[in-house]
Amino acid sequence: MSAIRPRRSVLYMPGANERALEKAKSLPADALILDLEDAVAPEAKVEARRRVCETVSNGGFGLRELIIRINGLETEWGRDDLSAAVKAKPDVILVPKVTSSRDIAEIDGCMKAAGAPANLKLWVMIETPLAILNIQSIADQKRTTSLEGFVIGANDLIKDIRGEYLPDRSNISTSLQLTIIAARAYDLLVFDGVFNDISDSNGFDAEARQAKAYGFDGKTLIHPSQIDPCNTIFAPAANAVDHARAVIAAFDDPLNAGKGVLKVNGKMTELLHLAQAKRTVAIAEAIAQREAVS
Numbered sequence: 001m002s003a004i005r006p007r008r009s010v011l012y013m014p015g016a017n018e019r020a021l022e023k024a025k026s027l028p029a030d031a032l033i034l035d036l037e038d039a040v041a042p043e044a045k046v047e048a049r050r051r052v053c054e055t056v057s058n059g060g061f062g063l064r065e066l067i068i069r070i071n072g073l074e075t076e077w078g079r080d081d082l083s084a085a086v087k088a089k090p091d092v093i094l095v096p097k098v099t100s101s102r103d104i105a106e107i108d109g110c111m112k113a114a115g116a117p118a119n120l121k122l123w124v125m126i127e128t129p130l131a132i133l134n135i136q137s138i139a140d141q142k143r144t145t146s147l148e149g150f151v152i153g154a155n156d157l158i159k160d161i162r163g164e165y166l167p168d169r170s171n172i173s174t175s176l177q178l179t180i181i182a183a184r185a186y187d188l189l190v191f192d193g194v195f196n197d198i199s200d201s202n203g204f205d206a207e208a209r210q211a212k213a214y215g216f217d218g219k220t221l222i223h224p225s226q227i228d229p230c231n232t233i234f235a236p237a238a239n240a241v242d243h244a245r246a247v248i249a250a251f252d253d254p255l256n257a258g259k260g261v262l263k264v265n266g267k268m269t270e271l272l273h274l275a276q277a278k279r280t281v282a283i284a285e286a287i288a289q290r291e292a293v294s
Contacts (some may be wrong), residue, residue, distance in 0.1 A: 004279070004282040004283060004286050005030075005063075005065065005286050005290075006030040006231075006283070006286050006287045006290045007030050007031055007065065007189065007191070007217050007218045008030050008217075008218045008219070008230055008231045008233075008234035008235060008287075009028075009029045009030050009031070009218060009219065009221055009226070009227045009230040009231050009234070010029065010030065010031040010032075010033060010065075010067070010151075010191055010218055010219065010220045010221065011024070011027065011029040011031070011032055011033065011220075011221045011222075011224065011226075011227060012033045012035050012039065012069075012194070012220060012221065012222055013032055013033065013034050013035060013039075014035055014039035014040065014048075015034050015035050015036045015039060015040050015048035015049070015051060015052040016039070016040045016041070016044045016047065016048040016051070018051060021034065021051065021052070021055045023224075024061070024064075025060050025061050025062070025064075027224050027227060028227050028228065028231065028291075029064060029221070029224075029227050030064065030065065030218065030231070030290065031064060031065035031066070031067060031218075032061065032064055032065070032066055032067065033067045033068075033069050033094060033220065034052045034055065034056065034066065034067065034068050034069070034090075035069045036048055036049055036052060036068065036069060036070050036071055036077070036081050037069050037070065037071050037072075037096050038096075045071065045077045046077070049077070049080065049081055049084055050084075052068060052088070053068070053084045053085060053087065053088035054088075056068065056085075056088040056089065056090050057087075057088050057089065062293065063289075063290050063293060065091045065092065066090040066091050066092070067090060067091065067092040067093070067094050067123065068081075068085040068088065068090045068092075068093055068094065069093075069094040069095075069096065069125075070082050070085055070093060070094070070095060070096075071096070072095065072096050072097050073095070073103075073106065073107065073110065079110065082095075082107070082110055082111065082114060083110075083114045086111060086114040086115060086116045086120065087114070087115070089117070089120070090120070091120075091121065092120070092121045092122070092123050092148065092149070093111065093120065093121075093122055093123070094122075094123045094124070094125065094151060095107050095122065095123075095124050095125065096124075096125040096127065096153070097125060097127060097128060097131075097153075097156070098124040098125065098126075098131060098138065099128055099130040099131050099134060100130070100131075100134050100137070100138065101134065101137040101138050101140065101141050103124075103138075104122070104124065104138060104141035104145055104147055105141060105144075105145060107122060107124075107145075108122060108141070108144075108145035108146055108147070111146060116146070118146075120146065121146050121147075121148035121149070122145065122146045122147050122148060123147075123148060123149040123150065123151055123189070123191075124138070124147065124149075124150060124151070125150075125151050125152075125153045125156075126138075126150045126151065126152055126153065126157075126175075126179050127152070127153025127154070127155075127156035127157050127160075128156065128157065128160055129157070129160055129161060132157075132175045132178055132179070135178050135179055135182040136182050136185070138182070139182040139183060139185065139186040139188055140186060142186040142187065142188055143186075147188065148188060148189055149183075149188055149189030149190060149191065149217075150179055150182075150183050150188060150189070150190045150191070151190075151191045151193075151220060152176065152179060152190075152191065152192055152193035152220075153193055154169070154172060154192075154193030154194070155193065155194070155196070157172055157175060157193075158171070158172060165196075167203065167206070167207075168210075169207070169210070176192075176214060177214065180214055180215045180216065184215065189217050190215075190216055190217055191216060191217060191218050191219060191220050192207075192208075192211035192214075192216040192218070192219040192220065193219075193220060194219075194220050194221060194222045195207050195208070195219075195221075195222075195226065196222070198222065198223045198225060198226070201225075201229070204226055204229060204230075205229055205233070207219075208229065208230055208233045208234070209233055212233055212234055217234075218230070218234050219234065235283075235284070235287055236280045236283055236284045236287075240280060241280060241281060241284045243264070243265055243277075244276070244277035244278075244280040244281050244284075245277075245281060246264050246265055247264050247269055247273055247274055247277035248274065248277050248278060248281065250262050250264045250269065251271075251274050
C-alpha cells in the first residue's frame with residue numbers, strides 16, 4: 001500500500017520559470033509537479049531540465065512531495081530528461097502519454113538503467129483513448145515495476161476524443177471511473193486532472209468535490225489560488241474524523257471482541273467500516289503533521 005501522506009493538492013510548476021520554482025518552496029501544496037513537458041517551449045527544454053534538476057537536488061521543499069514531469073521517451077528530450085531526473089532524486093518521475101503496459105515496462109527499465117533507487121516511484125499520465133482501453137494492463141504493471149500512480153490528463157483526453165469541455169464532465173466520466181477502478185484494484189494512487197479557468201472559483205469547487213466523490217486521492221492544479229480550496233475539500237471533515245475514531249474505539253473495546261457488526265453513533269458498522277475509519281484517521285493525522293511544520 002502507498003504510504004499515507006497528504007496528496008490533496010498537486011500543483012504544476014513550469015520548469016522554465018526560476019521564480020516560480022523558488023516560490024513553490026513556500027506554497028501550501030502537498031505535492032509539486034516540476035514540469036518539463038507542456039509548460040516549457042521546445043527551445044527552453046534543455047535549460048529547464050538543468051534548472052529543475054538542480055532545484056530538486058538543492059532541496060528546501062520541506063515535506064512537499066516532489067515530482068518531475070519529463071517529456072515522453074519518444075521525444076528528443078525524453079531519455080535525457082529521465083536520466084537527469086533520476087540523478088536529481090525527486091520522490092516521483094511523471095511520464096506523459098503512456099498507452100500500454102509495454103510503455104511502463106520500458107520506462108521502468110530505463111529508470112533502473114539510469115541507477116534509480118528503489119524508493120523512486122513512477123507516475124504516468126492517463127490522457128489518451130488507448131490508455132483508457134488498456135488501463136487494466138497498465139495498472140497490472142504495479143506488480144513488477146516502480147509504478148505508483150495515475151494522473152488524469154483531461155485536456156488531452158477531450159481533444160483526442162474530439163469532444164468539448166462539459167462542466168459535469170459526463171463525456172469523460174467513463175474514462176475517469178475506469179481509471180479509478182483500475183487504480184484501486186491494483187493499489188495505485190490516482191489524481192484528477194486540472195481545472196482550467198482560474199477565475200471560476202465556484203466551478204473549481206464543484207469539480208474538486210466531484211473528484212473527491214469519484215474517489216480520487218487529490219487533484220492536480222495550475223495556480224496557487226486553487227491550493228487552499230483543494231486542501232479543504234480533500235481533507236477528511238472534522239465530524240468524519242470524530243466518527244472514525246469512535247469506530248476504531250468501538251472495535252478496540254474488549255467487550256466487542258469477536259463481533260463483526262456494531263452500532264456506532266446509531267449506525268450499523270461492519271469491519272469494512274473499520275478499515276475505512278483507520279485510513280481516515282491516518283490521513284487526518286498526516287495532514288496535521290504536515291501543517292504543523294509548514
